[in-house]
Amino acid sequence: MNVQRETQLIVIVDDDESARCAIHGVLKSVGLTARSFASAEEFLASGQQSETKCLISDIRMPGMNGLELQARLAEQDFRIPIIFITSYGDTTTRTQAMRGGAVGFLGKPFDDEILIESVRSALES
Numbered sequence: 001m002n003v004q005r006e007t008q009l010i011v012i013v014d015d016d017e018s019a020r021c022a023i024h025g026v027l028k029s030v031g032l033t034a035r036s037f038a039s040a041e042e043f044l045a046s047g048q049q050s051e052t053k054c055l056i057s058d059i060r061m062p063g064m065n066g067l068e069l070q071a072r073l074a075e076q077d078f079r080i081p082i083i084f085i086t087s088y089g090d091t092t093t094r095t096q097a098m099r100g101g102a103v104g105f106l107g108k109p110f111d112d113e114i115l116i117e118s119v120r121s122a123l124e125s
Contacts, residue, residue, distance in 0.1 A: 008123050009051050012036040013043050013069065014058040014085070019108070023056060023085075026112045032119065040064035040072075049078045054122040056115075059086035059093060067093070070100045081122035085110065 010032055014020045020036040027034040037043040041063055043055075055073075059066040066084055073080055083104035084097050094105045103125065104118040 008033065008053040009048065010034045010054045010056065010119060010123075011043060011048065011052045012056045013038075013040055013061070013066070014056075015039060015061040016058070019058070019085075023115070026115060027119065030116055040066070040069035043069070044072065049073065049076070049080065052078075052080050054119055055080045055082045056119070057082060057084055059084050059097070060088055067096055067100065070097065070102065074100065081125060083115070083118050083122060085115075 010027055012020050012023050012034055014023070015038055017038070020038070024034050024036050035048065037046065039061060040057070057066040057069055064072070070082055081103040082101065083106065084102050085106045085108055086093070087108040089105065089107045097105055103122045106115060106118065
């Protein structure tokens with residue numbers, strides 16, 4: 001698999017600092033470049049949407065949740081592959097995320113290898 005890792009920014013949006021750090025570490029361990037944000041609002045304010053090649057987002061967060069972030073990005077015409085992660089993965093939420101264009105939906109805790117494969121798949125699409 002030949003992915004140009006150094007030019008493909010992966011963004012992590014999660015209000016849980018330990019989750020952000022853990023995901024960042026997993027991605028870094030396989031040579032992927034990531035940037036973390038504590039909220040959807042912080043990510044939107046960063047102006048990095050056009051640079052983002054894959055977004056990993058929690059569903060439930062204070063303020064704007066992951067599904068609202070997905071809708072906002074679509075409204076602004078950013079077509080970023082999104083992998084949702086959540087501790088509260090009900091069928092309705094999963095269906096809504098996938099209908100909105102999500103490329104993955106992982107329940108916490110998830111296997112690091114599954115996350116890596118999901119990200120690589122998103123980067124290659």
